[in-house]
Amino acid sequence: MKKKNNNKINSLSGPNESLGSFNNSVVVALSGGVDSSVSALILKNKGFNVRAVFMKLDNSTEKEKTAKKVAKEIGVPFEVIDLRKEFKEIIIDYFIKEYRIGNTPNPCVLCNKEIKFGLLLKKFNNDFLATGHYAKTKDGRLYKAKDYKKDQSYFLWKLNPKTLKKVIFPLSKMTKEDVKEIARKNKLSVSKKESQEICFIKETNNEFLKKYIKEKDGDIMDKEGNIVGKHKGVWFYTIGQRRGIGLSGGPYWVIGKDVKRNKLIISSDEKDLFSKDVSFKNANWIRKVDFPLRVKAKIRYGHKGDFGVLNNNKLVFDRPQKAITSGQSIVFYNKSEVIGGGIIK
CATH class of the missing domain: 2.30.30.280 (Adenine nucleotide alpha hydrolases-like domains)
Structure with a gap:
């Protein structure tokens, strides 16, 4: 990665942000929820050769039954991939380990990289993979979705351009209300439950942790x-x-x-929570950047984001930010494009 020794702050330009064209065979990660279900329906109606795949991550059967029913309603083949062992070893154990050393991790970020867009994509290597994420991809780059309130690009910063070129986000230009309306009009038997913040925790966070710590x-x-x-x-x-x-x-x-x-x-004193400086590790750059670079950054999913100057593994915000927390992801944006991210130290 090229470094600059002067004080110039760089800016990035981006291509036209639109959904690219893909071949005809696509695997849809179908959970039975409204977002993945409508994604599968959209692709089927556009003439794609769709296969619905349910990732079995725990011992419950309710979601699997719902997903299977939706796949039948849409008219696409349905398959179950048992990833319980891998999910436990890669995601749940990581979550517990991070808390044990004092961090506050975001397991969804790791799950997207290692499970959804890792193991699942590898298994169907010759196909494209579609999910119900609210995000946009074009030519190996990642962008925010049209519905900024539901945008999930924050959780996808660990993906690389090679992976992004094999991914389709059918909901990139839709709002949540659009999606719900499509499901209703097509009488899809989608799960009425909204996705949990952390899918494998059914109780409070501390009740879960006390089983292991x-x-x-x-x-x-x-x-x-x-x-x-x-x-x-x-x-x-x-x-x-x-x-x-x-x-x-x-x-x-x-x-x-x-x-x-x-x-x-x-x-x-609440003011003691505020700081401008963020150091991070394990950076992933989706596109090449030259430092220093002026960016907008989010320090947690619910953070609206703010501007600052990025230089190697440190960002200095223009204004102090509240509760910068080790283990959380910091994600960098140039307008609507995600250029990379890292784990806050």
């Missing part, structure tokens, strides 16, 4: 180092957390974690 008493400290209370393990807290700290008075926010000493650091 033991509680351990530790000190709650203010930023001056005074002990103000006790907690049951820093891995059960995340930066920016306000509720569930267990202290009277307040409000208090978690502003830091000392994992080695099991110390939880809190503050009664």
